[in-house]
Amino acid sequence: MSRRILIIEDEPDIREVAAASLELTRGWEVLTAPSGPTGVQRARLEQPDAILLDVMMPGMDGTETFGILRGAEDTTGIPVILMTAKVQRAERERFAAMGVDGLIPKPFDPMTLGDEIDRLLGWSA
Amino acid sequence: MIAIDGLRESESAALQARLSPLRLKLLRVPHELVGAVAAGEVEAAVVVVHRLAAAADLIALIAPLPHAPPLAIHVRDGGRATQSVCPPNVRITFGTFSAESVHAGLIEAGLAVPQPPDTTDPGASLQADVFALWGKFRATMVERVDVIERAVVALMEGSLDGASHDAAASAAHKLVGALGSFGIDSVTEDARLLEHRFESDQPLEPGEIGTLSDAMMRLREAVEAGPPPPESRIPVEQTEPSGPAILVIGADEAARSIADEAAVRGLRAVRAANAAEARVALDESELVAVLLDINSGGEGAGLDLLAEIKVGSPGLPVVVWSDQHAFVDRVEVARRGGEGFLERPLAPTLVLDVLQTAVERTRRHALRVLSVDDDPLVHALLDRMLHDEDVELHGLTDPTRFWETLEAVEPDLLLLDVDMPAIDGLELCRVVRNDLRWGGVPVLVLTGSTRSDIVEEVFRAGADDYVAKPVRGPELVARIRNRAERVRFARHTEEIDELTGVLRRQRSERLIDDYLRLARRQGTPFAFAFLDMDGMKAINDAHGYPVGDRALRHVANKLREAFRSEDVVSRWGGEEFAVAMYGMTRDDATHRLAEVLEELGSDPLELEDGGEVTVTFSAGVAVLGPDGDTLVELHQTADQALYAAKAAGRARVLRTGAVPPAGEATIDIAVVEDDEALADLLMHALATRGYTTTLLSDGPSAAEALTGPNPSVRPRLVLLDVNLPGLDGLTVLRRLVRDGRAEDTRVIMLTARAADDEIVAALDAGAFGHVAKPVSIGVLMQRVRRALAD
Numbered sequence A: 001m002s003r004r005i006l007i008i009e010d011e012p013d014i015r016e017v018a019a020a021s022l023e024l025t026r027g028w029e030v031l032t033a034p035s036g037p038t039g040v041q042r043a044r045l046e047q048p049d050a051i052l053l054d055v056m057m058p059g060m061d062g063t064e065t066f067g068i069l070r071g072a073e074d075t076t077g078i079p080v081i082l083m084t085a086k087v088q089r090a091e092r093e094r095f096a097a098m099g100v101d102g103l104i105p106k107p108f109d110p111m112t113l114g115d116e117i118d119r120l121l122g123w124s125a
Numbered sequence B: 001m002i003a004i005d006g007l008r009e010s011e012s013a014a015l016q017a018r019l020s021p022l023r024l025k026l027l028r029v030p031h032e033l034v035g036a037v038a039a040g041e042v043e044a045a046v047v048v049v050h051r052l053a054a055a056a057d058l059i060a061l062i063a064p065l066p067h068a069p070p071l072a073i074h075v076r077d078g079g080r081a082t083q084s085v086c087p088p089n090v091r092i093t094f095g096t097f098s099a100e101s102v103h104a105g106l107i108e109a110g111l112a113v114p115q116p117p118d119t120t121d122p123g124a125s126l127q128a129d130v131f132a133l134w135g136k137f138r139a140t141m142v143e144r145v146d147v148i149e150r151a152v153v154a155l156m157e158g159s160l161d162g163a164s165h166d167a168a169a170s171a172a173h174k175l176v177g178a179l180g181s182f183g184i185d186s187v188t189e190d191a192r193l194l195e196h197r198f199e200s201d202q203p204l205e206p207g208e209i210g211t212l213s214d215a216m217m218r219l220r221e222a223v224e225a226g227p228p229p230p231e232s233r234i235p236v237e238q239t240e241p242s243g244p245a246i247l248v249i250g251a252d253e254a255a256r257s258i259a260d261e262a263a264v265r266g267l268r269a270v271r272a273a274n275a276a277e278a279r280v281a282l283d284e285s286e287l288v289a290v291l292l293d294i295n296s297g298g299e300g301a302g303l304d305l306l307a308e309i310k311v312g313s314p315g316l317p318v319v320v321w322s323d324q325h326a327f328v329d330r331v332e333v334a335r336r337g338g339e340g341f342l343e344r345p346l347a348p349t350l351v352l353d354v355l356q357t358a359v360e361r362t363r364r365h366a367l368r369v370l371s372v373d374d375d376p377l378v379h380a381l382l383d384r385m386l387h388d389e390d391v392e393l394h395g396l397t398d399p400t401r402f403w404e405t406l407e408a409v410e411p412d413l414l415l416l417d418v419d420m421p422a423i424d425g426l427e428l429c430r431v432v433r434n435d436l437r438w439g440g441v442p443v444l445v446l447t448g449s450t451r452s453d454i455v456e457e458v459f460r461a462g463a464d465d466y467v468a469k470p471v472r473g474p475e476l477v478a479r480i481r482n483r484a485e486r487v488r489f490a491r492h493t494e495e496i497d498e499l500t501g502v503l504r505r506q507r508s509e510r511l512i513d514d515y516l517r518l519a520r521r522q523g524t525p526f527a528f529a530f531l532d533m534d535g536m537k538a539i540n541d542a543h544g545y546p547v548g549d550r551a552l553r554h555v556a557n558k559l560r561e562a563f564r565s566e567d568v569v570s571r572w573g574g575e576e577f578a579v580a581m582y583g584m585t586r587d588d589a590t591h592r593l594a595e596v597l598e599e600l601g602s603d604p605l606e607l608e609d610g611g612e613v614t615v616t617f618s619a620g621v622a623v624l625g626p627d628g629d630t631l632v633e634l635h636q637t638a639d640q641a642l643y644a645a646k647a648a649g650r651a652r653v654l655r656t657g658a659v660p661p662a663g664e665a666t667i668d669i670a671v672v673e674d675d676e677a678l679a680d681l682l683m684h685a686l687a688t689r690g691y692t693t694t695l696l697s698d699g700p701s702a703a704e705a706l707t708g709p710n711p712s713v714r715p716r717l718v719l720l721d722v723n724l725p726g727l728d729g730l731t732v733l734r735r736l737v738r739d740g741r742a743e744d745t746r747v748i749m750l751t752a753r754a755a756d757d758e759i760v761a762a763l764d765a766g767a768f769g770h771v772a773k774p775v776s777i778g779v780l781m782q783r784v785r786r787a788l789a790d
Helices: A012-026 A036-046 A062-071 A090-097 A113-122 B009-019 B030-038 B052-062 B099-108 B122-157 B160-184 B186-198 B208-225 B255-263 B276-284 B301-312 B330-333 B348-362 B376-385 B399-409 B425-433 B452-460 B473-495 B505-522 B536-543 B545-562 B588-604 B631-647 B676-687 B698-708 B731-736 B754-766 B777-787
Strands: A004-008 A029-033 A050-054 A079-083 A102-105 B002-005 B024-027 B044-050 B071-075 B090-094 B245-249 B266-274 B285-295 B318-323 B341-344 B368-370 B392-395 B413-417 B443-447 B465-468 B525-534 B567-571 B575-580 B618-625 B652-654 B671-673 B693-696 B717-721 B747-751 B769-773
Touching: A004 A012, A004 A036, A012 A029, A012 A050, A012 A113, A012 B122, A012 B160, A029 A036, A036 A050, A036 A062, A050 A062, A079 A090, A079 A113, A090 B090, A102 A113, A113 B208, B030 B044, B030 B052, B030 B341, B030 B392, B030 B399, B052 B473, B071 B413, B099 B777, B122 B160, B122 B186, B122 B208, B122 B525, B160 B186, B160 B208, B186 B208, B245 B255, B245 B276, B255 B266, B255 B348, B255 B652, B266 B276, B266 B754, B276 B301, B285 B301, B301 B318, B301 B330, B301 B525, B318 B348, B330 B588, B330 B777, B341 B348, B348 B413, B368 B376, B368 B399, B376 B392, B376 B473, B392 B399, B399 B425, B413 B452, B413 B473, B425 B443, B425 B769, B443 B452, B443 B473, B465 B473, B473 B717, B505 B525, B505 B567, B505 B575, B505 B631, B525 B545, B525 B588, B536 B545, B545 B567, B545 B575, B545 B588, B575 B588, B588 B618, B588 B652, B588 B777, B618 B631, B618 B769, B671 B676, B671 B698, B676 B693, B676 B777, B693 B698, B717 B731, B717 B777, B731 B754, B731 B769, B747 B754, B747 B777, B754 B769, B769 B777
Parallel strands: A004 A029, A004 A050, A050 A079, A079 A102, B002 B024, B002 B044, B044 B071, B071 B090, B245 B266, B245 B285, B285 B318, B318 B341, B368 B392, B368 B413, B413 B443, B443 B465, B618 B652, B671 B693, B671 B717, B717 B747, B747 B769
Antiparallel strands: B525 B575, B525 B618, B567 B575
């Protein structure tokens, strides 16, 4: 079924590859935001089905953005998946402890990004 | 069909993936698009250009055609224009190309439908899309590599500062996160290693240098090579580049982008980084044109290579280009046969336009045939029969669209079928014959019968020949070829002036207009010279008209020898010639014409009675921009300068704005020379080139006129002899410098050959250059041009 995904990512290259991937392989509607604050705003207004959130962003980073999304009543229910190029176990455990719905290591494979999201969120393809 | 033009390979793959199953045709040149539109084959066209001006040209070309299809034009570089100036069926977008935006444009125009991605193979279109995205972000990736590399070097040298350290860590981090997604997996670990290195503040360990350098090298190689292109799953009608190639000589990035652009147009490009590689390519490849970086290989090497190519392959057009800031002696380039000057930075598409124009010119024009037959199979058959001939076939199946197609195709020959449902071919033939513009076009009629009454009817309708169906290949080809030769001959005599062998005015105006448009679009210099023979009445009166005619031919021959294919030489009236010089500045043009004058001076016309007549002309030069934007304006201005040249004593070339020497006029050049013979020679050579001059014959008078608090002569250049009576040249030079005149006045010293001390002293004292005696006028004029260049 068709989904709406919000991608919050400061790097335009990653943003566009991820968007192309989800649009073309799954036909999902993709919303994008280049920073944490914009992402929060779009999430509030457009209520996506899930959010892909980059960890390392200038200004408001992924951890902080996640805190705001979870803390606000109108976005607290939206599942959030973190994207990170860090692979150390300590980091991953820290993210999991924050209560994110999943973690996708970068670089991701654009051919399977949609499948990965399905798997993490328990969506049936 | 949707025609697309101007796309890079990755972009067309992405677009194709998006638009499938619409049929796409990749075109290479605008005229193919015009032809396809005229033939009614195009439902919509997508064209990608670099500048808005090119878009405007294209709209002007396509929009007036009957049944002009919706046109989506994408302008890559900058600029915004209001959509309101466009015809309603044209949509312009700006910025970085994306398949998405063009697709959106087509949807808006009602030509494409938004497609659920699963109707095509999503994997294939994603691959194409990701590959296209790489093209967009490649520069960003390379920049990240650069940042890291600089930091690695600084780290090894012990000069790494905090900011560069952090920037490298961040750049490496971004590469770790991105490269794999673009399909460059192999170096993610290398990027990660570099990221870790710059996350820590540890000092460099001895063993680390090798590891870091290796990782750095692999990373750069992989990023510069980029991901492998996706396998094209959808066939695109694009022929593999093969056959003759363009040779691009020059080692830098610009040469590579030209080669890429050539590939987009289905042309093969061979690159050569230096003269040695170029020689190999010249020997081994079949070439149609050469693009030569004139500054590559050091001082003068480019010019030498140009001369070498022109001697070895005389017919091969060589387009010369250079960096904007480098000095190029355009006159030297033209003398060696270079066909054009391009200055970087310049969009690759424009460079290719120029190259293709150069190729077109050297190629015999294909014969354009319009075939009107309601049976498309006949067109297919003809196409196959004429495939190897030098024929460009346009097929029209709907005779009701005959006139609009005729105007668009402008055929050299018409093939008409007799039996067509709506209009019969003979009817069409009669109408064509009565048309003022098209009445002269040869017509071949295809008939189903050879009955004598039918054949008679065919000729009565005004056809030149007929071919009976079923068409036999060899017969048709022979008849078309026969007609073609006549057309070519007629075309030649129409365009060429019988007496002098140069172009007639009308034809030259069309050509000049084409070059003007190109020059305006590219911001290339463009000069127009108008010439009038001197003293023709006297020659005719003294020796008779046959000698007058020979004098005209003599001048025309010298002009033809001096100017190459890039220039347009034509006879405009009884004793008037026009020369248009694409890529030439005011100075360049003036010098080249002056050289023709000098050549005429040394080669007088020999008379039957053993006498001689020296033939000369006067000329005025105007340039695009300051003197006007159209041929009419340039002609007018050049004519005024020509008048001034006549008034100033004939046998000279004057630029516009140059005032004949009179009273307090500004002086270009002061000649300080006591040797009378040499002084005469110099003054004459300079006057021929339209420079205003003054002569000072000894040291004291030179010092008085040129130096002191209030000099009476303030030239832009002084030609200063070292050995002068009274006061030597070096002293005069030193005073000029002392008085602060050296800012506005450059000095070229005339020194004795091999007097190294003199030369060193002169340059040391502030001379711009020197020329050794005995003076070669050619060498001296080159220095003069350079001294006055800016």
